[in-house]
Amino acid sequence: MxxxxxxxxxxxxxxxxxxxxxxxxxxxxxxxxxxxxxxxxxxxxxxxxxxxxxxxxxxxxxxxxxxxxxxxxxxxxxxxxxxxxxxxxxxxxxxxxxxxxxxxxxxxxxxxxxxxxxxxxxxxxxxxxxxxxxxxxxxxxxxxxxxxxxxxxxxxxxxxxxxxxxxxxxxxxxxxxxxxxxxxxxxxxxxxxxxxxxxxxxxxxxxxxxxxxxxxxxxxxxxxxxxxxxxxSNDAYMVLEDADLDKAARVCAEARLYNNGQTCINGKRFIVTDKVYDAFLEKFVARFEGVETGDPMDENTDMGPMSSTDQRKDLHEQVEKSVAKGAKVACGGEVPDGPGAFYPATVLTEVAPGQPAYDDELFGPVASVIRAKDDEDAMRIANDSRYGLGGGILCGDTERAIELASKHFDTGMVYINTYGVADPSMPFGGVKNxxxxxxxxxxxxxxxxxxxxxxxxxx
Missing domain, CATH: 3.40.605.10 (Aldehyde Dehydrogenase; Chain A, domain 1)
Known part of the structure; x- marks a missing residue:
């Protein structure tokens, strides 16, 4: 054998x-x-x-x-x-x-x-x-x-x-x-x-x-x-019009980059209403630009490598295909020189249907930022996926978010103004693909x- x-x-x-x-x-x-x-x-x-x-x-x-x-x-x-x-x-x-x-x-x-x-x-x-x-x-x-x-x-x-x-x-x-x-x-x-x-x-x-x-x-x-x-999954995190943008940028960055961006319920698509899009994007990109990759054994390292060079190659090809179809790189997006399977914290904008960054799961530290007309449009885009594992809502009105989560978000798990992985006391799983x-x-x-x-x- x-x-x-x-x-x-x-x-x-x-x-x-x-x-x-x-x-x-x-x-x-x-x-x-x-x-x-x-x-x-x-x-x-x-x-x-x-x-x-x-x-x-x-x-x-x-x-x-x-x-x-x-x-x-x-x-x-x-x-x-x-x-x-x-x-x-x-x-x-x-x-x-x-x-x-x-x-x-x-x-x-x-x-x-x-x-x-x-x-x-x-x-x-x-x-x-x-x-x-x-x-x-x-x-x-x-x-x-x-x-x-x-x-x-x-x-x-x-x-x-x-x-x-x-x-x-x-x-x-x-x-x-x-x-x-x-x-x-x-x-x-x-x-x-x-x-x-x-x-x-x-x-x-x-x-x-x-x-x-x-x-x-x-x-x-x-x-x-x-x-x-x-x-x-291709989990969507919605940033609604009444969101605290500093908190939203922090939570969304954690949701995308936790575990070197390689978690099934990482946030992957960040759907931001037009009213707060520019302000959120500035704060979000700044957080990604501040991430330093390095030795994962060093407790001061922000982000370690991807799991293998093969996984990194697949991710970078998805980024390149998305860019070829109209996406823009706000930060990151380049394979670094040197040993190991490192990849930078990357933000893509102008993400749209037909691009891997919109349609597929990007299993690594790449965030897809999508502009929505308003909160209702953000919910529509969030559900516009063949996947349905998790997702998130960043907003000021918690009770409204709970209603959106329970009645409209077509996923198995929803995080409101927070990010988490799993808890033994709560069910874990998804719907659709x-x-x-x-x-x-x-x-x-x-x-x-x-x-x-x-x-x-x-x-």
Whole structure:
């Protein structure tokens, strides 16, 4: 089988080489995971919760080592990597605390029996295919919920951060998880398709592009398996006429540049009403021009590199195509000399339909600024996308923004006068080409659970 080498995107230096395993070896790991599941599903909810709580402790105890590994593999700022590990531990805490109640049997009063019981049963082995931009969080998000239900978990991680996936496997065991219950598969895409089709695999989840989502959903549908898909997005942040422009520029810059601009729910399109467009743009561009890229291990660095030179090449091509179709570069937009996968904080204006900057997801530190006639037009433009993951509203009237968010914004998540990534207590997911299904907030824990109806007759 072929090998995969991880590369430090800040320096271009190789980190580690891993051998991909053959299909038969991967299938053996699937069978071992299934056998572990057969024992795990018999454990009480309280027993599972205790181990999940201990996994959170193992994550915190090894936070610095895992954070530094993630930064080396994908170029995250070291502070963001530490925050990511803490978020993962928080997910463990939340799941351990709320999981037993969420999954407890429910009593019903059916018409056709003396009483009814709804019980949430595990379905079996869940297979996750995860990306590189949050090497720990993307894994913990689905794995901990699945383990709480009583399922077994398989992981195919991105080739950019295999080391982080393997370290998570080690930390899950350190937290007391039985052997083989959480298993990393270092495999190629063809073998991954075979894993989806494997009889022991009962559910599939993927975080990635909408193209990858279509492929995985099709493979899973052919064998009638449930899927949860968290796909790409082109999140719109609307700056309305009554917005505090200093706050709007700050929040929008953070929304675009967080995690080196490589987050599914980064703000990507910034739709500004004509009345405040010029004033906002001046403040927004000034913030981007002040961003210094550098060593992501240096806590004073504003922004690290992109995850790879291939990702940077794709982003720059999207910028060039947008400019060729009429977009203007307000700042940035040039590939710097030197080692690593660095790209400057970039602002594009005159962005319009037909340009990648308007139609597609730009997964890197490039902001698309779009002028709207008024607030109503801004809402129309925000929804003019095949995606619908997240979005934002910057305004003075919070209650009006809540109404826009709840009744008109066609996305799964909306941030009003703030930016955030994820919270264990709130549902996470999107609509349209951004996928389906929910994680977190009590919703994700039931995505791969069998809501089983039990009818009990009179005694």
């Amino acid at each position: 072929s090998s995969v080498t991880t590369v430090n995107p800040a320096t271009g230096e190789d980190i580690e080489t891993y051998q991909q395993i053959a299909k038969d070896d991967a299938f053996a790991k699937v069978e071992a995971c299934h056998e572990a599941f057969l024992e795990w599903k018999m454990r009480s909810l309280e027993d599972r919760a205790k181990i999940i709580k201990d996994i959170g402790k193992a994550l915190r105890d090894n936070k610095e080592e895992l954070a530094q590994l993630m930064t080396r593999e994908v170029g995250k700022l070291i502070g963001d990597s530490r925050d990511e590990v803490e978020l993962c531990a928080g997910i463990c805490d939340y799941t351990a605390e709320t999981g037993p109640d969420e999954l407890a049997d429910e009593q019903r009063d059916p018409n056709n029996a003396a009483r009814g019981i709804v019980t949430y049963s595990p379905i079996g082995v869940v297979y996750g295919i995860q990306p590189w931009n949050f090497p720990a969080y993307q894994v913990v998000r689905y794995a901990i919920a699945s383990l709480m239900v009583g399922n077994g978990v398989l992981l195919k991680h991105s080739s950019l951060c295999i080391g982080s996936g393997l370290m998570l496997e080690k930390l899950f065991k350190q937290g007391g998880l039985p052997d083989n219950l959480f298993t990393v598969l270092v495999i190629d895409h063809d073998t991954s398709d075979e894993i989806i089709a494997h009889d022991r695999v009962r559910g599939v989840t993927l975080t990635g592009s909408d193209g990858a989502g279509r492929h995985v959903a099709e493979k899973a549908a052919k064998v009638i398996k449930p899927t949860v898909l968290e796909l790409g 951004s996928g389906y299904g929910r994680e977190h907030g009590g919703f994700g824990i039931k995505e791969f659970a069998n809501a089983k109806a039990i009818f009990v007759g009179a005694e």
